[in-house]
Amino acid sequence: MITRNPSLTEQVKANLKERILNDGFEEGRIPPEAELAAELGVSRTTVRDALGRLEHEGAISRRQGSGTFVNKPVLQIKSRLEEIWSYEQVLEDHGYTPSVDVLRVETGPADNSTAAVLDLDGDSNVLVIEKLFLEDDRPVVLTVNRIPTDIVTDAEYERHSATPVYEFLEEQCGRTLSYYLSDIVPVQLDDEQAGRLGVEQGTLAVSFDEVGYDQDNAPVVHATSYFRDDLLRFRLIRRRPGT
Amino acid sequence: MITRNPSLTEQVKANLKERILNDGFEEGRIPPEAELAAELGVSRTTVRDALGRLEHEGAISRRQGSGTFVNKPVLQIKSRLEEIWSYEQVLEDHGYTPSVDVLRVETGPADNSTAAVLDLDGDSNVLVIEKLFLEDDRPVVLTVNRIPTDIVTDAEYERHSATPVYEFLEEQCGRTLSYYLSDIVPVQLDDEQAGRLGVEQGTLAVSFDEVGYDQDNAPVVHATSYFRDDLLRFRLIRRRPGT
């Protein structure tokens, strides 16, 4: 059935993805683009668009002169580092029912590193939001978000404390978070962090130290996240350059 | 000047990238696609191809109905996690002169985890290659590669020990490494690792535990890498899904 929205390209992509996941292609070889175009009744351009998106996701590889092939090992990955946006979504993809605990919502002076990355004066205040994400009631991710008070006040946020930060900023502050730049930092959890994540003090963890930018590339939020390494391990695809 | 190779698309991309880096666009706004196409004497499709690649790199964002914009904060990143292929290249991008120390090339029985990820029998042998990457003579990255001996023997590799592993596999073994799947693991360096990286025992580090796959999606190499966190910090762009 041909309709608009989702686009033809997205429909073709979904069709191919389903056949890929159900092992519908012999020996992991995807038919020639011209054949797919004829079979699906769309132009080769549309097929190429859809294949390009699947390649971008790592699901397939294309080799000029040779063909298009399914990358089976890639399909088995659960938590892909490149695809994180909401932590609740991550935990859901991971196969569990996520929930959120709001531990702290309060206003205070920005510390030096936060003031630096958010371009604030030394005496500015920030709203600090601390949350714990759980999967099936086990704590997995601890996050601390810091947002300048000239963007939002604690009274405003407390009415929406269960809302993800990026969603709140978009709907209540007119600041669409467009991307985060994240540093990956190894840490040993201190007493308080370890307590909240339910592990021993000194446990090794990966943390993200990151800044969120809005649609105008202005820094809006400074976030730090700590992960239970034993419950959630992030994976990454490293590909040849120019792919 | 219009020539083939590099493709028109790549030439347009390079042209735009140069103007982006030299702040050649007012207020970070890139001209409309139709205008660029007319100015450069190419079709709008070619311009869109080039813009799509820049968007994929994170350098720009496109918003339907609104325009195309430069993501200035992204341009300042040195070591991007998504773009790692060769560690020598990483160190070079990082602004230093890289060099390599081959610490060990020897054959031995595969340990359990290596046998598991490479699909080997319990009694198989692997070639173990341990290397240290330095920038301006400071050790920064320590890697251990394990390759099944039915693919390569130590005698073969020793003649090429300065060659990157992925290059050796391609040129000498006919196995093109197409991608790695990497786990990100926080560790405390043991005595030997710390000594080689020139830090104290117990220092925190990020490590990659990864498997390299060839053009037929067969596992070919099991690698573990340790990074001097104080000298090289990987950064990551987290974007909204569907971008």
Added chain:
DNA sequence: AAGTGGTCTAGACCACTAT
């Protein structure tokens, strides 16, 4: 209403890989 990026077509030719 005007202007922007997004989708889609049909067709031509090129570059590379297999055999």
Added chain:
DNA sequence: TAGTGGTCTAGACCACTTC
């Protein structure tokens, strides 16, 4: 040499944002 993916064109129309 046949078959594959890669590049490129010209043109039409749609969806969304901005004014």
